[in-house]
Amino acid sequence: MANGNNNLELKIFVTALLLQELLDETIGETRFKHQLRRDINNMTKGLDNMLTVKLDNNVSLLINKATNALETAIEEELE
Numbered sequence: 001m002a003n004g005n006n007n008l009e010l011k012i013f014v015t016a017l018l019l020q021e022l023l024d025e026t027i028g029e030t031r032f033k034h035q036l037r038r039d040i041n042n043m044t045k046g047l048d049n050m051l052t053v054k055l056d057n058n059v060s061l062l063i064n065k066a067t068n069a070l071e072t073a074i075e076e077e078l079e
Contacts (some may be wrong), residue, residue, distance in 0.1 A: 009050075016044045016068050017059070 019040050026033060 001014060013044070013047045014059070014062055014066055016040060016047055018070070020044065021067060031057050 023037055
């Protein structure tokens with residue numbers, strides 16, 4: 001999917017998408033949530049235009065793996 005020079009770029013892009021996923025899971029509608037969603041959407045669009053890594057259909061799988069890794073790390077730290 002990516003070579004060593006593009007890994008940071010890809011990590012930032014996947015993290016932005018991960019933030020969107022997490023925000024979608026939050027309950028309730030607040031001004032903060034709407035503002036954050038708009039900011040993340042704008043950031044993702046900007047990153048998408050700058051991304052030099054060719055993404056294939058495995059992006060959602062990568063996001064799922066990143067989500068699971070983050071959740072595991074947080075749960076382990078809180079135990």
